[in-house]
Amino acid sequence: MTQSRLKVTVTRKLPEPVERRLAALFDVSLNPSDAPMDASQLIEAARFSDVLAPTLGDRLDAKFFEKAGSRLKLVANFGAGVDHIDLAAANRRGVTVTNTPSVLAEDAADMAMALILAVPRRLVEGVRALEQGRFAGWSPTWMLGRSVRGKKLGIIGLGRVGQAIARRARVFGLEIHYHGRSPINPHVEQELGATYWPQLDDMLPGMDIVSVNCPHTPETYHLLSRRRLELMSPQAYVVNISRGEIIEEDALVDLICAGKLAGAGLDVFEHEPSPNPKLLAAPNVVLLPHMASATVEARIEMGDRVIRNIKMFADGHKPQDRIILGLG
Numbered sequence: 515m516t517q518s519r520l521k522v523t524v525t526r527k528l529p530e531p532v533e534r535r536l537a538a539l540f541d542v543s544l545n546p547s548d549a550p551m552d553a554s555q556l557i558e559a560a561r562f563s564d565v566l567a568p569t570l571g572d573r574l575d576a577k578f579f580e581k582a583g584s585r586l587k588l589v590a591n592f593g594a595g596v597d598h599i600d601l602a603a604a605n606r607r608g609v610t611v612t613n614t615p616s617v618l619a620e621d622a623a624d625m626a627m628a629l630i631l632a633v634p635r636r637l638v639e640g641v642r643a644l645e646q647g648r649f650a651g652w653s654p655t656w657m658l659g660r661s662v663r664g665k666k667l668g669i670i671g672l673g674r675v676g677q678a679i680a681r682r683a684r685v686f687g688l689e690i691h692y693h694g695r696s697p698i699n700p701h702v703e704q705e706l707g708a709t710y711w712p713q714l715d716d717m718l719p720g721m722d723i724v725s726v727n728c729p730h731t732p733e734t735y736h737l738l739s740r741r742r743l744e745l746m747s748p749q750a751y752v753v754n755i756s757r758g759e760i761i762e763e764d765a766l767v768d769l770i771c772a773g774k775l776a777g778a779g780l781d782v783f784e785h786e787p788s789p790n791p792k793l794l795a796a797p798n799v800v801l802l803p804h805m806a807s808a809t810v811e812a813r814i815e816m817g818d819r820v821i822r823n824i825k826m827f828a829d830g831h832k833p834q835d836r837i838i839l840g841l842g
């Protein structure tokens with residue numbers, strides 16, 4: 515496949531240096547208006563493209579791959595999560611799928627750490643109190659939060675982002691615990707002073723803060739179910755910068771409103787872009803609009819990774835970031 519002739523369709527507006535480089539390398543179709551494409555527009559774009567570069571809002575399901583035609587060979591996702599792509603259907607159609615791992619881990623971890631601090635220390639409540647004229651002067655008992663030092667942080671999924679969070683959390687004096695399908699490299703575990711819990715149910719009751727950092731897959735859908743959330747201490751907080759679907763959101767809000775959980779810091783929601791209205795009204799909750807990777811630097815690096823994956827594919831190599839079914 516000749517790179518200069520490769521037809522690449524990008525579904526959303528990307529940072530200007532990324533679009534410039536894409537235009538220099540490929541026959542590229544950009545989306546300057548940034549309007550999300552609907553299902554039929556995605557299919558139409560795919561039928562005339564060798565490569566589609568979608569993002570997390572674009573649902574590439576089995577029907578998409580059925581109708582996408584035979585020209586499409588590569589889906590080079592702009593983003594780490596690929597839960598919007600039916601990987602089995604892509605595989606059946608012989609379409610390679612790549613993502614952009616690693617490059618957003620540090621910025622995403624900063625945002626998780628910001629939530630780990632913001633919720634127990636009531637940061638947003640404090641800002642609102644000041645803005646609404648409710649600051650009547652310092653008081654020994656007003657706006658008391660909970661200190662994070664010495665608390666136990668339970669990380670669900672100690673991958674790249676989870677480890678970056680653990681490194682930050684250690685500096686703030688948190689004790690690191692984690693759950694995943696298997697223990698991580700023992701050297702890294704030792705460096706982080708992390709304790710592995712093979713069973714999530716065993717880890718949850720002792721944690722002060724639980725951070726969700728695993729990918730969303732059929733196995734992790736509602737992993738933090740009502741039953742599991744009920745195992746947690748009423749003093750505990752939940753933080754999620756991964757995917758909303760991993761938490762049973764209704765149960766989370768019910769438990770927070772009933773005082774059976776202390777609060778939550780969420781960058782992602784079960785039904786984006788609309789957060790559950792009950793969450794918006796819930797106390798001790800800090801909500802962000804899915805912005806953990808939203809830095810100029812991360813988004814340019816993500817674009818660079820998309821370009822590298824397309825170039826490797828065009829050169830006849832297996833792209834570095836190809837998703838291998840079953841290893842998600």
Ligand code: DGY
Nearest residue numbers: 570593594595806807
């Ligand atoms: C991803 O890359 O999947 C992130 O959710 C974007 O912030």
